[in-house]
Amino acid sequence: MHRPRYDDWSFPKGKLDPGEHITAAAVREAAEETGLHVRLGAPLTPQSYLVAGGRTKVVHYWVGRCVGDDDVSGYLVNAEIDDLVWISVREAAEKLTYSFDRDTLDEAVKRREKTQALLVLRHGDARARKSWRKDDRLRPLLKTGTVQAERLVPLLAAYDVTTVASSSSIRCVQTVAPYAALTGFDVGLHDGLSEEDATKSSVDEVVEDLLDASAGAVLCTHRPVLPHVFEALGLEKVKLEPGGLIVVHHRKGRVTAVEQHRP
Known part of the structure; x- marks a missing residue:
């Protein structure tokens, strides 16, 4: 996109809304x-780069894919963005203004x-066991x-989650x-993901099914069960806070990237 204020070509980005x-x-x-x-x-x-006032700006990026139509010809240009184009990788490398965008x-x-x-x-945060x-x-x-869940x-x-798998615990x-x-997707309840009934084999079975899903999936379970999940995925153990998660990106059963997000 071209920004007339800076007369530069760069990728879409912006600031976080409060709490976003x-x-x-x-x-x-x-x-x-x-x-x-x-x-x-x-x-x-x-x-990560310096901006006016000597501040460091950090911008997070992901590979992304369009849902539905990818036509941008109908975009209404404005004072912030006066041109927007899909172009080839080679053309983009030549048009981008900044070296960090080319990287x-x-x-x-x-x-x-x-x-x-x-x-x-x-x-998420639950009532104390004691x-x-x-x-x-x-x-x-x-x-x-409850707020974490919302x-x-x-x-x-x-992440296009369409399959929801959860321990049967409340x-x-x-x-x-x-x-x-909100989405209308059913929640698949699994006793084999609960603290009381989880075994290596029960967790392996759920993970294998989710890796075969045609779109994104979420698996919600308990701290004592997480090591089984990570083992099934071939990952090192990760410490998650209540409401925290890791995103495992995979292709044809092979993990290609992992990212962690706090609650």
């Missing part, structure tokens, strides 16, 4: 500045094969956990419930 997650901002800014609806693929190396382009080209995302999610006298499977989220909605949508179901309610 970087992945949601990426999708929103792409829509606002190109008119295109995108879903995120593998992450790219963040850009991002080079990296994106190397990672442009389509991947799927599997989001491994630890349930204060709960009933069946632990029924232990619910706290108010903070704020996960745009993050899951950014705190996990409540963590993915807002996303399922």
Whole structure:
């Protein structure tokens, strides 16, 4: 896109809204500045450079793909963006104004094969175990956990999650419930992802099915079960806070990139 204020050619980008997650901002800014609806693929190396006043600016990028039509000819140019074009990689390398954008382009080209995302999610903040006298499977989220669940909605949508798999325990179901309610996707309940019933083989089975999914998927489970999940994915153990997640990008059963996001 061309910005008349700076007379430069660069990629779409923008600032976070208050409380907004970087992945949601990426999708929103792409829509606002190109008119295109995108879903995120593998992450790219963040850009970091100095701007006016000696401040350091950091910009996060992902490989992305359009959902539906990718025609930008109908975009209404404005005072901020007065030209917008799809061009070849070679032409883009020549037109981009900044070297750091050309570096991002080079990296994106190397990672442009389509991947799927599997989001491994630890349930949100729940009531303390020691204060709960009933069946632990029924232990619910706290108010903070409910807020975490609501704020996960745009993050899951950014990765085109259409398959939702959860431990059958209430705190996990409540963590993915807002996303399922908004999208209409069913929540697959799995006793084999619960603290009480999870085994290596039960977790392997769920992970294998999700890796075969045709689009993005999320798996919500508990801290003690996460090591089984990471082993099934061939990953080192990752410490996740309640409501935290990792995004595993994979292609044909092979993990190609991993990113972690805090709650």
